[in-house]
Amino acid sequence: MEIFLQQLVNGLTIGSIYALVALGYTMVYGVLKLINFAHGDLVALSAYIGLVILMQLAGVLSPALLILITFISTMVITAIGGIVLERAAYRPLRRAPRLSAVVSALGASMVIENGIMLIWGPMPKIYPASVVPNINFDLHGVYISLMQILVLVISLVLMVALYLFVNRTKLGTAMRACAIDQDAARLMGIDVDKVIVTTFVIGSALGAVGGLFIGMYYRGITFNMGWIYGLNAFVAAIIGGIGNIPGAMLGGMLLGIFNAFISGYISSSWSMALTYVLLIIIMIFRPTGILGERVAEKV
Amino acid sequence: MKRWSLVGLLAVVVALLFTVSVFAADVIKIGVQAPITGKFASEGQSIDKAVRLVVEQVNKKGGLLGKKIVVITCDDEGKAVKAAICARKLVNDGVIAVIGSYTSTCTEAAEPIYYRAGVLQTSDGTSDTLVKHGYWTFFRNSSPNSSEAKFTAEFFLKKQHYKRIAAISDYSTFSVNLTTAVVKDLKKMGGNVVYTGKIVSGSQNFTPILTKIKSYHPDVIYFGGYYTDGGLIRAQMVQLGMKADFVGGDSNDNPEFIKLAGKAAVGAYLIDVPLPEMLPYPAAKKFLKAYRAKYHENPASIWTLFNVDGLRVILYAIQKTKSLDTKKIAHYLHYELKNFPGITGPISFAPNGERIGSAYMAYIIGPDLKYHIVYREK
Amino acid sequence: MMNTKNALYYGIFFLVLTVLPFFLTSNWISVMTTFLIYSVVSLSQDIVLGRAGMFDMGHAIFFGLGAYSTAILNMVYGWPIVATIPVAIILPIIASILLAAPIIHLRGDYLLVTTIGFNIVFTQALKNNVFGITGGPNGIFGVEPLKIFSITFASQKSIYFLALFILLLTLAIIHNLETSKPGRALHYLNLDSLASECIGINTRFYRLYAFALSAAIAGLAGVVFTLQFSAVSPGAFNFIQSVLFFTIVLVGGPSSIPGVLLGTFFMFVVPEMFRQFAEARYLVFGVAMILIMIWRPKGIWPVKFGRIPNYITKE
Amino acid sequence: MALLELDNVTKIFGGLVAVDSLSISIEKGMIYGIIGPNGAGKTTVFNCITGVYKPEKGKIIFKGKDITGLSPHKIANMGITRTFQTIRLFGEMSVAENIMSGRHSKSRQKWWHGIIHTPFYYKDEKENWLKVREYMELFGLTHLARMTAGSQPYGIQRKIEMARALATEPELLILDEPAAGLNDKERLELLETIRKIRGMGITILLIEHNMDLVMNITEYISVLNFGKKIAEGKPEEIQNNPVVIEAYLGKEDEDEF
């Protein structure tokens, strides 16, 4: 039982990071129908930016303030990165064939990844060990650290906030409208370009939180880690039903838990392959993901 | 028609690029085949820097046999396909010897090409398969997996008396070979291996596999992969409240391991030949000083130094034989060179190109976050 | 139905490729051989992606299956290379049909993700040394050279010409495809699947046909790949490679033979030329990919339709 | 025996009955019209006949064979071809290639002809291209053969689509609003073309809003409203049918709106 619960905790931790990153994929896909392959690399970039800020301010600020400032400034800078990405690589291709934008996204991914390598070098960079006090709770043989609790709580809060934003605010409603029908949204007086930029801003900022968690929890960051996290998060978004925000959250969590249980109960050598087998099975039986594209129904 | 003229222009440019060949001069060319970009870029770049430093020193003293040495570097990106291309390029550039590559996979992919061209190759690759082909051109400058495996098994059973052993590797050639060899030797010596598994290098989240291992109640986890993963595995073991020891194979021997594991590094064991700064030999100290002076950093790892030794024996053999005939040089290295004072210890080669003798040691990381020797080969 | 002007251009193209190795250094011959092999794979990828319009991002599977079939049959079972060739073609065909059949109805992006999934499962299986014959993460080294009668293809030049021959063969097949009922059917179902069905095209059959044909060609390319490197390893067929083939087609121009060849040149040979800028080249390269797509959204050399015989417009 | 028979065909979309127990019968060689307000389910009927949708209930019989639920390409190969309300050409391809697509089912090339060209291939290919030439001449498209279909004006696109449909040599041709977007002159041409096609012995089923055309050309009409057939008969009967006037044509002396 402890093993089961421990695996659940393991899975939820990585799952919330996947979910945060997956949200960026799913939101952009929602409005642009574009797989933003550069999103994972943006997340990697945010981890580096976060580290720089952390090192600059370490010792100057109190720990709580340090973490707060690091989070906020990293989110802001990464969001700007998202805006630049949209402007430079995607907006010029808005009317081009869809696959051209995919190539552009792959190109952007290469630019960011190699840019990180040129600036910070190919060696892994390492987050300081005690940004968050290294406290570990032992709940009857199930171990959970303060950092893990932070990851879970902050992710959950952000996801709820995003859900409320998208469902309860004017801009959020506009965002959903753009995802359904951009021309009709224009007829409502919605500035679709602005909504798209907002989408990139939110997606990148959430990704930045994911990147910081990777740095603070797993500590080692590498210039090419964007691919693995990006791919997993993207798969999470697909599993949940791409374009669907609760779907991305569910997909991320499920992927994390599933990964943990495969490694734990079946075979670690095959965990990656089995994860994708699951994806393929879901695709065969539910071609638009678990939650799918929301069908019209009475509420 | 317009597009064809574009292509024509392109063709001309290509043709020009192809025809520009390296003009011959009276120099000795040494190749470096290393991962300058990609996952192992830091190691590759360090090897390249070190080779250039040694060559610079030799050239300053007037070169070799009265000739200047020129270094030609080729980036194999740590990929087998590129390694083969690199090998052909270096052969074509007329190098007499090649240092590299860093990974066993790339070394192995390039080996037959150097062999057919009669170009000497020296690599730190530890995979046992590297010397299996019996190519006379190949010289290993580090110790092979097999001797590390044997040492590890002895350390586990004779010194630590582990009763339940878990072993994990990643998917790299090197790691799989080393870990398999360790497990084999352990079993041969009667050790009880309760779990073996693999991790995906770089995936960062190892808690699921560790949680699973925990249920086997091992008293030690052996990890035969790289420090980037090893440091995290160690940290996550501690976070999961695991009491088992951690023993890392040679590739965990990197200062970054301690940084990654943080406080959890304390008490971890590593098995390797000595660290650069722990090398007792004066040549080593001298070299490290020069390296730091020139590049303001430490070499990426001990592997850089092995390669430097590979280069140094080849240069030494050229001087001794007063010849650029690789057959003669190889013969000298195989049969005449005895206990050359390398910076990683005395160097001699077996007829299959294997470096004779090993200097493996087991270290523990103490509360001072420094290495302390706990066991060495008798 | 190739007109004389096109025939002339292709003639020049092959003439250049034929004399090229006599002017190149051996490492450049090696680069060009790989270029030829990748061209063949990209052209086969184009059958699925460009012509039939299916977002297949797992094409390296079929390439790898061909390469591994040859390597395993030669090294583990001691077959001569010639005998392995039919297997290296048929096995990818079977695999492509088995893999594609359940997912062929998926919408573009979902198909893309599923094929990535297949590719990842494939490489992990290779790394895990399934059935103990794939050589694990190491791969298989030391594959024998091809012997046909008394000719041995061992030198780099001979492998180059072998690869050139395979490219020629592939171009002939694709030319035949383009000017035939099945080839046109692929374009029709790509441009409008429903309209195609309604004029009697069995779209499901032709989608599978595209997969099978392209898998066969990729498998054949895999054989030459094995001969070129006398080795196979999982890394050469991972999904990053699939992304490369995918990108080549789109950068060059889907369904366009000169486009795909140019794409391969741009995506594979050009980075080789700029080897001296090792560290920065992929950054510049990424920027170039974005700019090309903005400049030419349909690829460097987009396809031009209208391959129709002259006699139908003459009175 | 009727060429095509619909027997109580019902199609439901998420609870909404789009076609409600529809039975019609089309004799060989006739021009049959279906009219009704937009959204009455006319196009859905076409989609059921051509296999795009599978009806929930009922049977569709073509030449005595039950074709209900067969896939579209099978139905097309049996001799039913259609055009679409919103033109669906292969826009990026040339006019000739578009018409050639109609020859797909008649060409006897096998799958291996996509790889190897045999003497049979050359013979078959030539036969079919010559057919394409015939249909281009029939519709006056020869001079446009190499042009991109998608860049042609509306009227021409309609012709290409019809030529493509005819190239399949169907027994039953289904036209979904063929006159939409055509000007007077083009409409007259269309009238001529439809008569010519009928002259070739092809049965025609069409949906049309232009009453002029419908009344002029069809021999029998069914009127649909809310998926139900509310009337059927000869054009003159339909014009005077009070139910039809109420639901579709509109009352003459209605003044409220």
Next chain:
Amino acid sequence: MSSDKLLVVEDLFVSYGSIEAVKGISFSVNRGELVTILGANGAGKTTTMRTISGLIKAKSGSIRYKNIELTSMPAHKIVALGISQAPEGRRVFGTLTVEENLFLGAYTKEKLNKKVLSWIYELFPRLKERKNQLAGTLSGGEQQMLAIGRALMSEPELLLLDEPSLGLAPVLVKTIFDTIKQIKEEGTTILLVEQNAKAALKLADRGYVLEVGKIVMEGTSKELISSPKIQEAYLGKKKAG
């Protein structure tokens, strides 16, 4: 009828790629008027509407609203100027609720005008009953009501209605046209595109007939209704009896 021109379209050309959909049309709408554009499918009516709203860029020509040039203005600014459209095919946001759809209609307004909302609920009591239902679950007629209601939420001076009767049962068509009449009477200027010529001309002050991208006839509704050509081509089906 006031004579000051609210919307003036002059020599407008619009094309999709190389296909010209609108070939040099000119027309105007006066303040307080209901003007209708008639024509068959594919005549260019919807293209004209989309161009006015800024969804498509005109190739040449001008569209002036209160003397402001619209041709190079993005769609959302045009809405803010006071032109809103209920597009062809209704285009309601199916996975949003009825009320969310209505709120989006007032997107350009700083604050939601409760009075407008209750006016719309008065016009369409069915919408009020179903305000929390997803728009995609409404029937065709209700969706059309929603589309019109949504367009009215921005309190437009000029309302563009593109085929409001499309696909509706006759009884619903009547309801919709009654409502349009009501909206007009409350002072909103309306440009109405319709295939249902008879119904449209009954409501309209003036009309234009569009055929294959060109205006072939224009005049007051009375003139058009009595024109033999119109009777034959658009009302003929009725007269045939």
